[in-house]
Amino acid sequence: MLADKDVRKAVEESIDRSQIAKIQFQGLDYKEPLPGSAVLYSFQKGYEDNVSAVLKYAPDEAEKALDAAGWKSGGDGVRAKNGKKLEVGYTLLGDDPLDKATAGAFAAMLKPVGIRLVIKKADEAEFAGILSGRKFDLFVSGNRSMDPFGARYLCDFYCSDRASNITGAGSAALDEEIRATTTIADLGRQAAAANEVERKALQQYAFLPLFSGPSTYAVKKGLANVGATIFYNPLPETVGWQK
Numbered sequence: 001m002l003a004d005k006d007v008r009k010a011v012e013e014s015i016d017r018s019q020i021a022k023i024q025f026q027g028l029d030y031k032e033p034l035p036g037s038a039v040l041y042s043f044q045k046g047y048e049d050n051v052s053a054v055l056k057y058a059p060d061e062a063e064k065a066l067d068a069a070g071w072k073s074g075g076d077g078v079r080a081k082n083g084k085k086l087e088v089g090y091t092l093l094g095d096d097p098l099d100k101a102t103a104g105a106f107a108a109m110l111k112p113v114g115i116r117l118v119i120k121k122a123d124e125a126e127f128a129g130i131l132s133g134r135k136f137d138l139f140v141s142g143n144r145s146m147d148p149f150g151a152r153y154l155c156d157f158y159c160s161d162r163a164s165n166i167t168g169a170g171s172a173a174l175d176e177e178i179r180a181t182t183t184i185a186d187l188g189r190q191a192a193a194a195n196e197v198e199r200k201a202l203q204q205y206a207f208l209p210l211f212s213g214p215s216t217y218a219v220k221k222g223l224a225n226v227g228a229t230i231f232y233n234p235l236p237e238t239v240g241w242q243k
Contacts, residue, residue, distance in 0.1 A: 001088055002137055006069040007115075008205035010062035011088065011138070012055055014113045015106065021211045023101050028214065035209040038157045039150035039194060046151075046191025050198045051209060062113050071114065079114035087116045089137035094124045102140065131166050140210065141166065148231045149187070151194035154178050158201040169206035 001007050017034050025031070033042045036049030071079040071086055079086040088110070092103045107117040117138070122130060130136055147153070155178050156162055160170025177197050184190040201207070215228040225238045 001084075001086060002206075004069070005205060006065055007071075007086070007088075009055075010066050010113060011110065011115065012205050012208050013057065013062040013065075014059045014109050014115070015208065015210075016057050016109055017208075017210055018057075019105055019109070020102060023105055024098065024211055024213060030214050032212055035212050037150075037195070037198060038207070038209050039154050039198065040191065041145075041150075041212065044148065044150070046188060046195070048195040050195055050202055053199050054202045055205070055208075059109070059113050066114060073114050077111065077114060078116045085116065086114060087118050090117050090119045091130060091136040091139045092119050092121050093127060093130075099140075106138065132163065134166060134168055139166070144215075146231060146233065151181060151187075151190050154181060154194050154197065157207065158198070167204075167206035169204040170201070174200060 002011075021032070021034065034051070036042065036051045036053075037047060040047040042049075066079055066086075069081075071081045074080050074085075090103055090106055092099060103117075103119050107119065110117050130139070131141065145153075155175070156164040158170055159165055159175045159178055160168070160172065161175060174197070177200070181190055181193045181197060184193055215230075217227045219226060222242045224240060224242050226234050
């Protein structure tokens with residue numbers, strides 16, 4: 001079903017990212033703006049909200065687009081085309097209550113648009129095989145950014161020939177544009193070029209940044225120079241007990 005770009009866009013337009021963030025951060029004294037990029041954070045120089053530039057939360061528009069693409073509503077509320085139901089899988093790893101709540105939220109958001117989300121449970125041990133074999137329709141995954149020069153990772157997310165681009169989306173022409181940004185020495189110009197290319201990549205409607213989130217650590221009282229960081233790894237020799 002997701003080979004159809006109209007379906008991919010409709011899925012993304014139907015997802016209320018603010019609700020997903022509320023689920024993820026429930027009980028935490030934490031807020032953040034919705035992420036607009038996979039390579040730069042909102043507080044970084046050169047950041048632009050590339051997601052909002054190409055996509056809005058608009059389930060009404062999603063319904064209209066599916067109507068125009070020939071996906072007709074059935075008696076059970078699920079759309080169909082050429083005898084096939086508009087059903088999309090969601091791979092859920094493990095039994096974490098938060099992950100279950102997130103999967104349920106996705107299903108509830110897609111149902112009014114006429115898309116049935118089929119939640120498929122898998123064991124956490126299957127994680128690597130699911131990603132490497134791209135054995136999923138919808139899958140929530142993430143990574144930790146350790147480098148302030150996020151534009152250097154543009155290809156990891158969007159190049160069609162990279163295994164790290166788990167969606168498999170892209171094209172040779174887009175790959176060429178992405179790699180051209182790595183030859184720009186000026187960081188400001190590189191960020192601007194990366195933003196322009198990322199907007200093109202996001203228009204494939206195969207990848208949607210959902211949230212960033214905090215890093216939380218707990219250590220014993222008196223242990224110094226270790227804990228939550230952004231672009232910093234504590235040196236082992238600087239970690240120790242306070243006198």
